[in-house]
Amino acid sequence: MISKINYKNIILFILIAILGLAAIAIPPLLLPVEHYESPLFPIIRTGIENFSFYSMALLIICGMIAGMLSPPHKFLWSFASVSLFPVISIAEMIVDPSSHKLWPIEFTLTYGFFFFITLLGALIGKFIREMVDWAVGRNK
Numbered sequence: 001m002i003s004k005i006n007y008k009n010i011i012l013f014i015l016i017a018i019l020g021l022a023a024i025a026i027p028p029l030l031l032p033v034e035h036y037e038s039p040l041f042p043i044i045r046t047g048i049e050n051f052s053f054y055s056m057a058l059l060i061i062c063g064m065i066a067g068m069l070s071p072p073h074k075f076l077w078s079f080a081s082v083s084l085f086p087v088i089s090i091a092e093m094i095v096d097p098s099s100h101k102l103w104p105i106e107f108t109l110t111y112g113f114f115f116f117i118t119l120l121g122a123l124i125g126k127f128i129r130e131m132v133d134w135a136v137g138r139n140k
Contacts, residue, residue, distance in 0.1 A: 020081030023058030039096040063121020074122035081118040
């Protein structure tokens with residue numbers, strides 16, 4: 001049996017992936033930080049190297065948005081928020097094999113940390129959604 005494609009979830013996955021990338025890329029544009037060179041995406045590297053409270057807050061907000069829009073899929077949305085980072089890293093490794101020499105550590109620790117921050121936001125968003133549903137009487 002072929003299941004129907006849920007376009008809402010596909011669009012939400014893409015939206016959360018872009019928001020996760022923006023959560024890391026925006027703070028270095030607004031704050032006075034040291035900028036780093038990178039083969040393809042220097043602003044992403046600068047954002048990761050200068051990870052700050054603002055980046056963390058934006059990742060939590062990204063997760064909250066996902067958790068409020070689609071509470072049952074909080075792990076999927078947390079994965080979506082970090083899904084573009086490995087793709088960017090692999091593209092940079094193809095262009096410059098000497099970049100990302102410690103990629104296994106980068107993938108597990110850095111992106112794993114981002115995943116759990118977004119998961120925290122998704123759980124908060126799910127809780128907020130449940131409280132709003134309870135307050136307006138939309139118990140499921």
